Amino acid sequence: GAVVSQHPSRVICKSGTSVKIECRSLDFQATTMFWYRQFPKQSLMLMATSNEGSKATYEQGVEKDKFLINHASLTLSTLTVTSAHPEDSSFYICSAEMSLSRNTIYFGEGSWLTVV
Amino acid sequence: GIQVEQSPPDLILQEGANSTLRCNFSDSVNNLQWFHQNPWGQLINLFYIPSGTKQNGRLSATTVATERYSLLYISSSQTTDSGVYFCAVKTSYDKVIFGPGTSLSVIP
Numbered sequence: 001g002a003v004v005s006q007h008p009s010r011v012i013c014k015s016g017t018s019v020k021i022e023c024r025s026l027d028f029q030a031t032t033m034f035w036y037r038q039f040p041k042q043s044l045m046l047m048a049t050s051n052e053g054s055k056a057t058y059e060q061g062v063e064k065d066k067f068l069i070n071h072a073s074l075t076l077s078t079l080t081v082t083s084a085h086p087e088d089s090s091f092y093i094c095s096a097e098m099s100l101s102r103n104t105i106y107f108g109e110g111s112w113l114t115v116v
Numbered sequence: 117g118i119q120v121e122q123s124p125p126d127l128i129l130q131e132g133a134n135s136t137l138r139c140n141f142s143d144s145v146n147n148l149q150w151f152h153q154n155p156w157g158q159l160i161n162l163f164y165i166p167s168g169t170k171q172n173g174r175l176s177a178t179t180v181a182t183e184r185y186s187l188l189y190i191s192s193s194q195t196t197d198s199g200v201y202f203c204a205v206k207t208s209y210d211k212v213i214f215g216p217g218t219s220l221s222v223i224p
Contacts, residue, residue: 034212038157043202044214091157095212105149105204105212107159 003027004096006108013084013115020080021111023094030096033077034105035069038091050077084115118143118207120215128221129193137188137218139203147206148179150188153217154199162188162201193222 003026013019023033031052036044048058048069056069066088068080077096081088093110119142129135139148150162163170163177165186170177174193179186190197200217207213 032210036214041219043216044204046211046213049211093157093159097210104164105147105206107151107161110157110159112157 004030004094004106004108006094006111008111009109010112011114013113015085015115016083018080018082019084019113020078021092021094021113023077023079023096023108025075025096025098025106028096028098029074030077030098031074032097033071034095034097035067035077035079036093036095038093038110044093047079081113084113086115089113089115117211118145118205118213120203120205120213122201122203122215122218124218125216126219126221128223131193131195131222131224133193133222134189134191135193135220137190137201137220139186139188139215141184141186141203141205143207144181144184145205145207146210147212148186149204150177150186151202151204152197152199153202159202190220193220195222195224198222 005024007022033050035047038044047062048056050056050069050071052071058064071077095107098104121140123138147166151159165177165179167181174191176189202217204214
């Protein structure tokens with residue numbers, strides 16, 4: 001089946017630094033990718049919708065300058081957490097929508113971010 | 117926006133028991149999926165089921181789109197079924213919204 005790869009799976013960074021998380025669709029083209037954030041024992045909250053070649057659409061309450069999203073190709077979207085703070089520590093997970101079958105969504109393995 | 121509810125929020129089962137998880141949504145959807153999130157956070161797709169009934173081993177799912185709900189049935193539960201079960205719907209605006217989840221614990 002289709003595979004979505006996320007990297008890194010775990011990252012620890014210092015407060016004030018930036019960290020980039022990559023989401024790749026390995027065997028299909030993804031016009032649209034979604035980024036989610038999950039706090040412990042909570043559901044996945046949609047942060048933004050990333051469309052190839054255009055600006056991401058952010059959900060209400062998500063700071064676009066804090067969470068930079070770039071969808072530079074049909075197989076890669078990146079999420080950069082800028083000037084990270086401990087409250088940004090969370091589980092971030094991406095999903096990719098197959099261009100040819102837009103109702104089929106595949107999820108990455110997720111990335112655990114810890115800001116110290 | 118669309119509201120997605122799941123019930124029950126928590127469920128404890130004896131191994132071998134059956135259970136039904138429910139997902140209600142407040143508006144028409146283009147797609148509905150059921151996922152199992154394992155303890156490591158990985159989301160495992162169980163069913164893509166915008167309507168009708170599907171079965172896969174001990175799991176089956178039914179979506180009644182006209183009444184805006186979906187059910188996930190787990191039969192003969194095993195300890196490996198433990199985890200959180202999410203339903204996720206795709207809206208007419210092409211967003212995928214998750215329900216709050218049902219946390220399942222299967223005890224030996």
